[in-house]
Structure formats: structure tokens, C-alpha cells
Amino acid sequence: MSTIGFIGLGIMGGPMARHLVTAGHTVVGYDRSEERMQALVESGGGAADSIEQTVKNADIVAIMVPDSPDVQAVLLPEDGVFAHAQPGTLVIDFSSIRPDITAELAKTAVERGLRISQHGCRDGLPREVLRGRSQQGPIADSKETEPKVREYVAFQNSGRSKPDDGVVTLPARVLMKEMSRI
Numbered sequence: 001m002s003t004i005g006f007i008g009l010g011i012m013g014g015p016m017a018r019h020l021v022t023a024g025h026t027v028v029g030y031d032r033s034e035e036r037m038q039a040l041v042e043s044g045g046g047a048a049d050s051i052e053q054t055v056k057n058a059d060i061v062a063i064m065v066p067d068s069p070d071v072q073a074v075l076l077p078e079d080g081v082f083a084h085a086q087p088g089t090l091v092i093d094f095s096s097i098r099p100d101i102t103a104e105l106a107k108t109a110v111e112r113g114l115r116i117s118q119h120g121c122r123d124g125l126p127r128e129v130l131r132g133r134s135q136q137g138p139i140a141d142s143k144e145t146e147p148k149v150r151e152y153v154a155f156q157n158s159g160r161s162k163p164d165d166g167v168v169t170l171p172a173r174v175l176m177k178e179m180s181r182i
Contacts, residue, residue, distance in 0.1 A: 001025045005058035007051060007074055007081070008095075009036040013064030016094070018043040020062075030054040052084040061091045068097040075105055087113030094119055 001024045006017040009031035017040050021027045027045040030053070031037050037047035048054040051074065055061045061081055063074055071093055075081045081091060091114055093102070102118045109116040 002059045003028070003057055005030070005048070005054040005061045005085075006040075006045075006064070007031070007054060007061065008064035008070075009033070009040055010064070013062075013094070014039055016062070016064060017045060021045045028054050028058065051080055055081050055085045055089070058085065058089060061085055061089055062094060063092070064094040066095065068095075068101040071095050071097050071105070072101065076108070082108060082112050082114065085112075085114055089114050091116045092119060093117070 003026040004017075004020055006013060006020070006027055006029045009017055009029050010033075013031075014036055017027050017029050021040070021044045027040065028048050029037055029040040029045055030048045030051055041047050063071060063081070065071055065074055073080070075091070077083070085091065091109060093105075093116070097118070106116050106118075
């Protein structure tokens, strides 16, 4: 099972993190609210004092924060995910953010040796992301990311794809279900 650092334990992130604990993953969570972190600890997860502590030993870092500026504030600063995650770490952003911000963050992640995948709770996943590129630029290092992403979205051939618009529907709940099987 994977070690997962989970940042953002609110209304959506908290249950997601607890579900991963139930599935057998080691989950270390971080949130500005001590109460939210305590709920994860009570379900068998761990709580961290900082983003650095959350991500430094994680195989996967999951982020569930409200908006584009919040994601940038978690990923980009000197005390953020990109500065402290180990090369090869898979960063999964469950937040619903602007596509141009996603492309910008993906480029930075790849430059730092990280793998990144965006799975907003309301959005679909463009097929190009599975191949590691989109029209906006690199989304992920395809040789490293494609097998993991394909694992997570193995359901794509289950009739949920929309070949006419090039989007595979990828709700966060389906990704979470697939992650719990790994």
C-alpha cells in the first residue's frame, strides 16, 4: 500500500483521506484546522505540523483545497509541496482549478522531477493527459506517469468515455475507488 500525504481535510478532503486509511494506506494529513487533523488521527491516519512533514516520505500527495490560488499556495512556495516532495512523487490535485493554472503547475512539477495529475471533482480528464501532454503544454512526464494514471483510470474503457469530445469522465470519487484498490 502507498504512503499518502493529504493536504486539505475539509468537507471533501477529510472523508477522502479517511477512506484511504480504511483502504489500508498510510495517510498523513495536513490542514490549517487542528480539529480536522484530529478526525483523521482518530480514524487511524497521522497528522503533520507542516506541508514539508506531510510530503517528505509520501509516494502520493493528494491536495483538496478550494481554488486556484489555494493550490498555488500549497504547491509553489519554499515551504510547499514542490520544494519538499521527493522526485518521482505523484501529486494529485482534486481541486477544481483553472486549466491554465493546471498547465503552469504541471510544467513546474515536471521540471522538479514530480508527476502531477489533476482530477477536479467536477471536471473530466482530457485524453491527452493520459499521454502526458495537452494543447497547453506538458501535463506530466508520460513515461513515468502514464502507467500510474492508467492504473487509476482503468475504468475508462467501461463505456464512460466520450470519444466525440476527447474527455474521459473522471470524478474524484471514481479515482478514490481505484486508489483504494492499489
